[in-house]
Amino acid sequence: MDEKISHYTNILGLLNWDARTGAPKKGRPIFAKAKGTLSTEMFELSVSKKMGEHLETLSDPEVYEQLDDITKASVRVRKHAYEKSKNIPSKVHNEYVVLASNSNDAWEEARTNNDFSHFLPFLEKVVEMKKKFTEYYGYEDHPYNALLDDFEPGLTVDEVDPLFADLRRNSLDLLQRIQKAEQPRKDIFEQEFDIETQKKFNRFLVPKLGYDMEAGRLDETTHPFATGINTGDVRITTRYDRNNVRMAIFGTIHETGHALYEQGVNSDYEGTVIRRGASYGIHESQSRFLENMVGRSESFWKFFYGDLKTFFPKQLNGVSEKEFYRAINLVEPSMIRVEADELTYNMHIMIRYEIEKGLISGEIAAKDLPDVWNKKMQEYLGITPPTDTVGVLQDVHWSQGSFGYFPSYSLGNLYAAQILNTVKKEMPDFYGNIENGDFMTIRNWLKENIHQYGKLYTPNQLIKKVTGEELNAKYLVDYFEEKYSKIYGL
Amino acid sequence: MDEKISHYTNILGLLNWDARTGAPKKGRPIFAKAKGTLSTEMFELSVSKKMGEHLETLSDPEVYEQLDDITKASVRVRKHAYEKSKNIPSKVHNEYVVLASNSNDAWEEARTNNDFSHFLPFLEKVVEMKKKFTEYYGYEDHPYNALLDDFEPGLTVDEVDPLFADLRRNSLDLLQRIQKAEQPRKDIFEQEFDIETQKKFNRFLVPKLGYDMEAGRLDETTHPFATGINTGDVRITTRYDRNNVRMAIFGTIHETGHALYEQGVNSDYEGTVIRRGASYGIHESQSRFLENMVGRSESFWKFFYGDLKTFFPKQLNGVSEKEFYRAINLVEPSMIRVEADELTYNMHIMIRYEIEKGLISGEIAAKDLPDVWNKKMQEYLGITPPTDTVGVLQDVHWSQGSFGYFPSYSLGNLYAAQILNTVKKEMPDFYGNIENGDFMTIRNWLKENIHQYGKLYTPNQLIKKVTGEELNAKYLVDYFEEKYSKIYGL
Numbered sequence: 001m002d003e004k005i006s007h008y009t010n011i012l013g014l015l016n017w018d019a020r021t022g023a024p025k026k027g028r029p030i031f032a033k034a035k036g037t038l039s040t041e042m043f044e045l046s047v048s049k050k051m052g053e054h055l056e057t058l059s060d061p062e063v064y065e066q067l068d069d070i071t072k073a074s075v076r077v078r079k080h081a082y083e084k085s086k087n088i089p090s091k092v093h094n095e096y097v098v099l100a101s102n103s104n105d106a107w108e109e110a111r112t113n114n115d116f117s118h119f120l121p122f123l124e125k126v127v128e129m130k131k132k133f134t135e136y137y138g139y140e141d142h143p144y145n146a147l148l149d150d151f152e153p154g155l156t157v158d159e160v161d162p163l164f165a166d167l168r169r170n171s172l173d174l175l176q177r178i179q180k181a182e183q184p185r186k187d188i189f190e191q192e193f194d195i196e197t198q199k200k201f202n203r204f205l206v207p208k209l210g211y212d213m214e215a216g217r218l219d220e221t222t223h224p225f226a227t228g229i230n231t232g233d234v235r236i237t238t239r240y241d242r243n244n245v246r247m248a249i250f251g252t253i254h255e256t257g258h259a260l261y262e263q264g265v266n267s268d269y270e271g272t273v274i275r276r277g278a279s280y281g282i283h284e285s286q287s288r289f290l291e292n293m294v295g296r297s298e299s300f301w302k303f304f305y306g307d308l309k310t311f312f313p314k315q316l317n318g319v320s321e322k323e324f325y326r327a328i329n330l331v332e333p334s335m336i337r338v339e340a341d342e343l344t345y346n347m348h349i350m351i352r353y354e355i356e357k358g359l360i361s362g363e364i365a366a367k368d369l370p371d372v373w374n375k376k377m378q379e380y381l382g383i384t385p386p387t388d389t390v391g392v393l394q395d396v397h398w399s400q401g402s403f404g405y406f407p408s409y410s411l412g413n414l415y416a417a418q419i420l421n422t423v424k425k426e427m428p429d430f431y432g433n434i435e436n437g438d439f440m441t442i443r444n445w446l447k448e449n450i451h452q453y454g455k456l457y458t459p460n461q462l463i464k465k466v467t468g469e470e471l472n473a474k475y476l477v478d479y480f481e482e483k484y485s486k487i488y489g490l
Numbered sequence: 491m492d493e494k495i496s497h498y499t500n501i502l503g504l505l506n507w508d509a510r511t512g513a514p515k516k517g518r519p520i521f522a523k524a525k526g527t528l529s530t531e532m533f534e535l536s537v538s539k540k541m542g543e544h545l546e547t548l549s550d551p552e553v554y555e556q557l558d559d560i561t562k563a564s565v566r567v568r569k570h571a572y573e574k575s576k577n578i579p580s581k582v583h584n585e586y587v588v589l590a591s592n593s594n595d596a597w598e599e600a601r602t603n604n605d606f607s608h609f610l611p612f613l614e615k616v617v618e619m620k621k622k623f624t625e626y627y628g629y630e631d632h633p634y635n636a637l638l639d640d641f642e643p644g645l646t647v648d649e650v651d652p653l654f655a656d657l658r659r660n661s662l663d664l665l666q667r668i669q670k671a672e673q674p675r676k677d678i679f680e681q682e683f684d685i686e687t688q689k690k691f692n693r694f695l696v697p698k699l700g701y702d703m704e705a706g707r708l709d710e711t712t713h714p715f716a717t718g719i720n721t722g723d724v725r726i727t728t729r730y731d732r733n734n735v736r737m738a739i740f741g742t743i744h745e746t747g748h749a750l751y752e753q754g755v756n757s758d759y760e761g762t763v764i765r766r767g768a769s770y771g772i773h774e775s776q777s778r779f780l781e782n783m784v785g786r787s788e789s790f791w792k793f794f795y796g797d798l799k800t801f802f803p804k805q806l807n808g809v810s811e812k813e814f815y816r817a818i819n820l821v822e823p824s825m826i827r828v829e830a831d832e833l834t835y836n837m838h839i840m841i842r843y844e845i846e847k848g849l850i851s852g853e854i855a856a857k858d859l860p861d862v863w864n865k866k867m868q869e870y871l872g873i874t875p876p877t878d879t880v881g882v883l884q885d886v887h888w889s890q891g892s893f894g895y896f897p898s899y900s901l902g903n904l905y906a907a908q909i910l911n912t913v914k915k916e917m918p919d920f921y922g923n924i925e926n927g928d929f930m931t932i933r934n935w936l937k938e939n940i941h942q943y944g945k946l947y948t949p950n951q952l953i954k955k956v957t958g959e960e961l962n963a964k965y966l967v968d969y970f971e972e973k974y975s976k977i978y979g980l
Contacts, residue, residue: 007524011501014508014521026705027723030760031504034497034720215516230524233517270520 001045001054002074006271008042013229021219021237036097043093046078047086055079073274073456080153081273084146087136096129100401107399114389116370119399124366126401127359134360144360147404151280152411153458157357160407163414164350166473171343172380174480175331178343181488184326191315193245201311202238202252205304209290210443211236211256212263218252223396226255226287228262231270235259245312246328247339250291257290258283260443264451274455280405282459284412285419286446292342292413293420293479294442299434301325329487333381335390343480346413347380352395352406360403415463417476419450422467491535491544492564496761498532503719511709511727526587533583536568537576545569563764563946570643571763574636577626586619590891597889604879606860609889614856616891617849624850634850637894641770642901643948647847650897653904654840656963661833662870664970665821668833671978674816681805683735691801692728692742695794699746699780700933701726702753708742713886716745716777718752721760725749735802736818737829740781747780748773750933754941764945770895772949774902775909776936782832782903783910783969784932789924791815819977823871825880833970836903837870842885842896850893905953907966909940912957 015035023031045051057063058075067075085093103122110119130147139146145156207213221237228234236255240248261277269275277283294300301308305324309316316324331341337348355372358364364372373392374384385391397405423445424430433441449466463471484490505525513521535541547553548565557565575583593612600609620637629636635646697703711727718724726749728742751767759765767773784790791798795811806814821831827838845862848854854862863882864874875881887895913935914920923931939956953961974980 004527007527010521010524011505011528014505015501018504018508022707024704024706024723024725026702027720030720030722031500034500037494037497038501212516213514215514217512217514230517230520232520233514235514 001048001051002078002273003271005042005045006273006275008038008045010230012038012042013227017227017229017235017237020221020223020225032101036094039097040090040094043085044090047082047088047090051078051082052086055082069456070269070272070274074272076458077273077455084137084149088133092132092136096133096401099125099129100399103401104396104399107393107396111389111393114387114393116388116393119393120367123369123398126398127366127403130401130403131360131362142357142361144357144404147356147360148407149404151404151408153279154460155281155407155411160353160411163471163473164346164353164407164410167346167410167414167476168350168380170473170477171346171480174484175333175343177490178331178484178488181490184330184487185319185323186327186330188316188319188324188327189244189246192242193312193315195240195242197311198240198245198248201308202248204307204311205249206236206252206256208437209253209256209260209439211259215263216259224251224255226258226262228259228265228276231262231265231267231275234262245315250295250328253295254287254291257287260290260446261286261451264443264447265454266452269454269456276454278450278453278455278457278462279459280408281411281415282450282462284408285415286412286450288412289416289419289446293416294434294439296328296342297431297434298325299431301328302435303437326487329483331484331488333383335377335383335385336394342413343484344381346410349406349410351376351380352397353410356403356406411471414471414473414476415459417479418463418467418469418471420479421475491538491541492568492763493761495532495535496763496765498528498535500720502528502532503717507717507719507725507727510711510713510715512711522591526584529587530580530584533575534580537572537578537580541568541572542576545572559946560759560762560764564762566948567763567945574627574639578623582622582626586623586891589615589619590889593891594886594889597883597886601879601883604877604883606878606883609883610857613859613888616888617856617893620891620893621850621852632847632851634847634894637846637850638897639894641894641898643769644950645771645897645901650843650901653961653963654836654843654897654900657836657900657904657966658840658870660963660967661836661970664974665823665833667980668821668974668978671980674820674977675809675813676817676820678806678809678814678817679734679736682732683802683805685730685732687801688730688735688738691798692738694797694801695739696726696742696746698927699743699929700750701746705753706749714741714745716748716752718749718755718766721752721755721757721765724752735805740785740818743785744777744781747777750780750936751776751941754933754937755944756942759944759946766944768940768943768945768947768952769949770898771901771905772940772952774898775905776902776940778902779906779909779936783906784924784929786818786832787921787924788815789921791818792925793927816977819973821974821978823873825867825873825875826884832903833974834871836900839896839900841866841870842887843900846893846896901961904961904963904966905949907969908953908957908959908961910969911965 012035015031015038019028019031055075055078058067058071059079064072064075099122103119103126106122107119110116131143134143134146137146137149140156142157148155148157148160203218206218215232216234216236219235219237220239222239224238226234226236236252236259238248238252238255261283265275265277277286301321301324305321329341331343333344334340337345340348351373354376355364355369358372359366369392370388377391378384397403423442427433427441427445430442433439450462453462457465460470463469502525505521505528509518509521545565545568548557548561549569554562554565589612593609593616596612597609600606621633624633624636627636627639630646632647638645638647638650693708696708705722706724706726709725709727710729712729714728716724716726726742726745728738728745730738751773755765755767767776791811791814795814799806819831821833823834824830827835830838841863844866845854845859848862849856860878860882867881868874887893913932917923917931917935920932923929940952943952947955950960953959
């Protein structure tokens with residue numbers, strides 16, 4: 001049964017990849033149905049009576065003690081999913097899958113036409129459905145905990161609230177100081193960069209970072225992602241824009257970070273439920289670590305800037321390495337989350353986190369979202385979106401019912417900074433390695449300490465094992481302070 | 491049950507497409523297992539007791555008469571498959587799937603190293619397995635009939651033998667006369683053609699031929715194919731070689747012919763077993779028709795040659811339209827089936843057909859294949875392969891157990907010529923339409939008369955409905971005679 005679920009998971013992974021990398025428009029509705037059939041089949045297996053009995057047998061303390069570590073972890077993960085989902089009738093699960101698909105279509109149209117009212121009835125239904133799910137799941141204290149747990153097992157609002165408050169206070173203070181300092185050059189990225197050359201640079205860059213080209217492929221998409229279809233097949237997607245060369249470079253490094261994680265999981269875990277990353281937050285820590293801590297470091301461009309200049313000699317003519325480094329680290333409040341800088345990015349997440357909590361608890365009504373959104377943008381970042389398209393409608397997540405997902409992004413930043421602190425202690429020449437283009441030493445450290453374990457540990461166990469501490473905001477706050485003080489001469 | 495089988499078929503179609511268009515090497519063994527799981531699941535459904543009872547109920551004459559035409563045809567196709575396969579134990583089916591996969595790997599290695607002995611033990615097992623299958627299937631007269639029927643339902647060696655004998659006699663006579671005549675220029679295609687430009691030309695060409703770009707996509711592969719994943723998702727693949735521009739152009743037109751068929755099937759058939767082409771032979775008739783009867787016609791290049799020249803001005807400088815037309819219709823015995831010209835192509839097929847019959851009847855032993863192959867090449871085409879790699883090891887089919895498949899290619903040519911004769915009668919301005927680039931009129935005729943029906947009719951019913959006659963060799967013989975007499979001035 002486990003093997004079948006694993007195989008179906010592999011296949012569903014491919015179906016998702018395909019749907020997002022050029023599957024023909026006219027075939028999609030039919031494919032959605034086929035995917036629904038397989039997904040329901042898998043759901044039914046994972047909450048079946050047989051699964052329940054199987055898990056009960058293995059959970060018997062006497063039996064459990066005899067199991068190997070892989071099986072123990074698999075039982076933990078499977079049982080958690082089983083307990084959460086067993087009360088959801090297959091019919092309700094189906095309804096939800098169909099609603100999510102229709103809601104996603106409505107959102108796309110609404111975003112294109114800047115028409116929130118077109119999306120609203122779907123959003124309302126999705127929120128109602130998610131509220132119902134929190135009851136099926138069961139929760140303590142706050143219903144949002146039940147959803148947060150889907151992405152970061154065990155985490156609660158009581159833990160997230162102070163982390164975010166701490167980060168927010170420090171970030172806004174730093175932002176004020178940055179805004180008064182001398183700004184980096186902006187003109188560098190206001191030029192056109194040929195797309196074919198961007199692609200060539202990415203194909204040159206990605207394998208150097210440790211990505212195994214024989215266990216993956218690079219493709220184009222509109223919303224970039226990385227996906228581990230199986231341990232030998234981890235695919236990266238990216239997107240290109242003539243007018244935004246940073247997007248492709250850093251987006252690709254980001255997805256490579258995710259991909260290194262999936263490629264690094266112990267291949268003995270293939271066929272089990274612990275084959276993928278420990279949590280969404282830990283996963284995001286690996287993409288952020290590579291994108292920001294490595295890819296936006298001075299050392300990184302000491303190694304790569306010469307290469308980049310050979311790809312774009314005209315555009316980078318007269319741009320010094322230092323100017324380039326400052327420019328890629330420009331901090332500036334902006335409308336769009338996925339284009340935000342490292343520092344203000346977390347403010348975008350907190351806005352979403354607060355709205356999600358309010359929607360699920362009932363304190364915020366879906367119809368008020370454009371208003372709530374705009375007020376919070378003003379409060380956190382001092383700007384107001386001119387349209388809902390670049391405001392409340394910008395993200396896909398809510399349309400698909402992914403409530404509880406957004407915090408993972410900032411948790412990823414927090415985890416990443418805490419991990420960086422440990423890496424630097426254990427590998428004193430961390431930046432020297434980057435400067436010499438020795439990314440394998442870094443990848444190997446991550447693989448050895450994090451990647452190989454998949455879901456063997458819970459995210460909380462893992463961060464304690466790696467860093468010796470519970471997750472806290474101190475390291476990210478310190479990292480920002482140090483980094484931007486240097487860049488902005490604060 | 492039918493819906494589930496249909497959805498799984500859609501999904502398996504995607505898995506095959508993916509495996510052949512760049513799925514990462516290291517993930518393939520895992521994917522092969524996942525595919526095996528889904529394929530076995532589907533096999534078990536299609537031969538299940540429930541399926542048997544379902545088909546029995548629907549086949550009851552009183553019930554059957556009440557069914558609509560789609561259901562009647564679905565019952566016919568499903569029942570045929572059920573009756574053939576119901577005796578095959580699921581375990582044997584699995585063994586066969588695994589063997590075919592391993593045998594395919596062994597063949598690849600054998601072909602690369604020109605080492606038939608490496609492939610031989612696998613081939614022997616595959617042949618034994620296929621013999622066993624003919625017993626499970628049941629057959630009349632010749633065991634090969636049971637395999638032929640997998641690709642061309644109802645066709646027997648008693649029908650194929652005289653068709654092929656007739657075609658062979660006439661083709662070899664024509665070939666002799668051609669070899670004595672003045673030959674076309676060969677130097678045109680002995681130049682290098684930039685691959686990116688070849689791709690651009692193909693992307694320009696394919697939609698003009700009636701292919702719906704919103705219901706498909708074009709990709710690259712090593713062994714080109716077209717696949718109808720569902721009625722709204724019909725994908726084409728092709729390959730490129732700097733030194734062989736003809737391969738990409740005519741290979742792509744060929745696959746477009748297959749794709750127009752799948753795109754043209756009545757979309758009401760989606761979800762049923764009659765959703766795809768009537769048979770492999772009929773399918774091949776559609777690809778050959780577009781590739782040869784249309785794509786290698788003088789009229790086709792009257793319309794497209796100017797365009798091609800704008801893509802390759804240097805290479806086609808000083809090459810007249812007539813010289814180009816003659817060059818793409820060069821007839822010359824050669825080693826490789828997929829590179830053979832229209833006329834000698836069928837000789838390659840007959841060699842394989844005779845060997846297959848002998849292997850299955852036991853008259854030929856697998857170990858003697860290199861010898862038998864080389865003798866037949868000498869006998870039919872007057873040439874002997876210098877190595878097994880360009881001889882008996884050139885094709886993938888036997889390694890995968892696809893015995894009975896090869897005849898479809900020549901049957902396709904025969905069907906195509908017979909259909910051409912009807913088209914020309916019903917559309918007197920057939921070549922005029924081509925010359926004017928009006929391919930939609932031709933596509934619509936094919937859709938109306940052939941494509942839309944999917945498997946509603948048996949291949950035999952269909953060819954009679956379209957042309958008013960049983961399949962015979964006369965039309966292809968006449969077509970060759972007329973075409974080459976003009977080109978070679980016979």
